[in-house]
Amino acid sequence: MNQKEPLLNIQNLSVEFRTIEGTVYAINDLSYTLNSGDILGIVGESGSGKSVSSLGIMKLIPNPPGKIVNGKIIYEGKNLVNISEKEMEQIRGNDISMIFQEPMTSLNPIIKCGKQIAESLILHRGLKKKVAFEQAVEMMHSVGIANPEQRAHEYPHQLSGGMRQRVMIAMALACKPNILICDEPTTALDVTIQAQILDLIRHLNKEMNTAVIMISHDLGVVSELCERVIVMYTGCIIEESSSQELFENPLHPYTIGLIKAIPKISKDREPLQTIEGVVPNAMEKTDGCSFWPRCKDVMLRCKQELPPMIQVKQDRKVRCWKYVVGNRHEGI
Amino acid sequence: MVKSKKVDNLLLRAENVKIYFDQRGNGKNVVKAVDGISIDIMRNEIFGIVGESGCGKSTFGRGLINLLPLTEGTVYIDDKDTTQLSKEEMKDMRKRMQIIFQDPSACLNPRRKVKEILMEPFKIHGIHDKDVINDRIIELMELVGLAKYHLNRYPHELSGGQKQRIGIARALALEPEFIVCDEAVSALDVSVQAQVLNLLSDLKEKLGLTYFFISHNLNVVYQISDRVGVMYLGKMVEVAPYNSLYNKRYHPYTEALLSAIPQVDKDEQKQRIILKGEVPSPTNPPPGCSFHTRCPKKFSKCVTEIPLLLEVEKDHFVACHLYDSFHEIHNR
Known part of the structure; x- marks a missing residue:
């Protein structure tokens, strides 16, 4: 791979959900890149499209009603939007993995933890059951689970919330993926446990050079x-x-x-x-900036035209008319 | 102890409250959710309480307003022992104390309009004069910052913030004095959370309310409270006025809890204390100080002796053996 080529390149991605009540414009024209070893944060409030964007990368958006209507997701020269489900299965869990918010609902309650972790090794690496299980135990050890030999034989309900999230991370990292997508991995956990998990993610990122997309x-x-960091609002960066x-x-x-x-x-x-008002309904598309009804610095232009992403500095972009020359307010 | 001498402003006094759950009914496997807590709450005060899941903060809050029976101890409101009240007296007392829950979607009846939800408290307490009720409901909507037309909406037609405002309006309906806010802003997005926190502060000033404010988020508790209590495994480990707690945190758990909160401000991101392990089970709490299994500063006395909650500074109480000598000096 070319040195300069980003690991993951998302271009103009748009996702819609067509429902009986109307079309929900979940993601509008999303573009970003991720380099190997990066830790990229995506923040936004509920409904900003941060989770849908990551489900899009994994091609896990339920269709119908969801559909990627536009854009490309380029990973290792392949556009993930166009490839077949079979090819995607090769990538999912192997090259790109994901961990979710609520470990209890994402783990299978009737399969022992060790076996669940071993599954992806058997599937993607073609390992024998026994070898895969041994590696799973090793994996559990590296995510900081004490007594992994014993824990591997336990069911998810026997573990605490923090331990379950560690099992999820072990599962996601078993095949040493290039990208780990974390969708609110610590939201359901207590702060002291959250600190442990964040420390673990940071450590694994350094050790295994896995690029991380952290959604929170x-x-x-x-x-x-x-x-x-990327800040999202109503499906836009x-x-x-x-x-x-x-x-x-x-x-x-909005960020301010x-x-x-x-x-x-x-x-x-x-x-x-406080920011006055509420997040607008994602079914209504406005011509202007979606934040103007709540914005303190609103100008006429904001109501008429959607501002483009404006490059204010190297590595610094903002979608706001304030920062266009001619409209510029004091102080960038 | 925290309870002081006779105070004029005293609204609520909890004395050695214990709430146990006997899971099997045979005296084994008893969960000691609240294990001997005494506090005083002044009129027009916001008493904030923090702790991780399972520390007993919600159970204690419910015990205070008699939604759960106390295993031992008493709660006095205006010198009246609430555990000894007759059914009739208790019903009267209920008007004076209310609760706001965490999940506004779960605590509003989905098949009732907002207006019907708000009429419920009046019906229960035998107020049937329609004009009085209508006037009061309109007044309530204004108080919580909602419009009249919201009265004809169903809960699902409202946003999370608006639903929580309805929850607050319902709690205020009968002009209570004391409100338990059980994680009242935890389910809300940051921008909405700020609106609701400000609303709660305003209402407290305007109506002279007293809150027992429960949250797992120390930032939130610090923002709103006059005094803060920190709970661990059913016990109060530190109680202090908010500014005193800002200046100095004595208990190693409080210190760790605070350092575990991810801070936005880069200057505030200090060296983090990452606690090892997890909260032990309240069915079988460790002997001595219940925090000793995770405490970075434990010594031999911690394993054998239960520390008492003692005053180490004016109005600043800590239950930790590190400060045993402090207390003696202070009292000399």
């Missing part, structure tokens, strides 16, 4: 773990930046509002600043 509604999680810059100097009014709305533990307590 928790800006804190993303800020601590990720190098690069509205800001893309290095994590350092994004949280120090957010540009989009979101960061201010988080309660912080600081010496002087102030009332929280």
Whole structure:
């Protein structure tokens, strides 16, 4: 593979859900790239399309009603949107894996943990059952499960929430994938356990050089773990930046509002600043920027035209008319 | 102990509250959800409580308003022992104490319109004058920032934030004094969470309410509370006014809990204390200090002796053997 070529390149992806009540525009014109070894964060509130975008990469969007209507997902020169289900099966769990929010619902309750992890090794690596099981135990050890030999013979309900999530991670990483997609992996866990799991993901990223896409509604999680961050709102990317810059100097009014709305533990307590209004209905497509009804800095142009992604600096893009020359407000 | 002498402003006093769940009914496998907690809650105070899942915070909250029977101990409201009230007296008392739940979708009847949901408390307490009820309902909607037309909606037609506002309006219907907020903002998105937190603060000022505010999120609790209690395995390990807790956290668990919260602000991302292991089972809590199995600072006394909740600084109480000598100095 060419050195400069990104590991994963998503171009102009749009996903719709056609329902009886109308079409839900879940993702609109999404483009981003992921390099090997990266940790990319995707943040947004419920309904922003962050989960659908990752399901799109795995081709796990239920069809019907969901459909990728436009765009490309290029992985190792292949466009995943067009390949057959059979080819996709080769990639899923082998090259690209995913872990979900609620480990209890994503693990099979009637299969022992070790066997569940071994499954993907048997399927993708063609290993014999016994060898696969031994490797599964090894995998469990490397994700920090104590007594893996014993735990491998237990069922998911016998484990705690944090342990189950470790089993999920072991399963996802068994075939040493190039990309690990984590969809809110710690949302169902307690903070002290969350800290353990985030530490584990960081460690595995370094050790195995697995690129990670971290999807979360928790800006804190993303800020601590990720190098690069994408902020989504109503299915669009509205800001893309290095994590350092994004949280120090957010540009989009939505990002600014979101960061201010988080309660912080600081010496002087102030009332929280809020973003007025609610997220618009994803069935209605507006001509302008989807954030304008809630935006403090709204201009006439915002209501008429959707702003493009504007490159304000190297590695720094924002979808807001404020940052177009001529419309520029003070202070970028 | 935390309970002080006679205080004028006292609304609620819990004395040595224990709530056990005897799972089999045979005295074995008893879950000690709340294991001997005493607190005082002042009028117009927000008492915040944090802890991980299973620490007993919700059980304690429910015990305070008599939604769960106490195994031992008493709760006084205005010097009245709520455990000794007759059914009639209890019904009267119920008007004064209410609860707001975590999941607004689960606690609103999906087949009733908002108006019918809000009329329920009046019916139950024998208020049948239609004009009075209607006026009050409109007043309630204004208080929680909803419009009149929302009254004819069903819960599924409302957003998460709006549903939670209905939950709040229902709790306020009978003009209570004391409200238990059980993870009231945990299911909401950040921007909506900020709106609801501000609303709760405003209502407290406007109506002179007192909250017992339960959350697993220390940021949220810190934002809203006057005093904060930290629970671990059914026991209170630290209680302090919020600013005192900001300045100094004595208990190693509080320190770890705080450091485990992912922070957005890069400057706040300090060295993290990652606790090993998980919360032990409340059926069989460890002897001595229940935190000793995970404590980075434990010593021999912690394994054998249960630490008492003692005052180490003015109004700052800690249950930890590290500060035994502190207490003696303070009391001299």
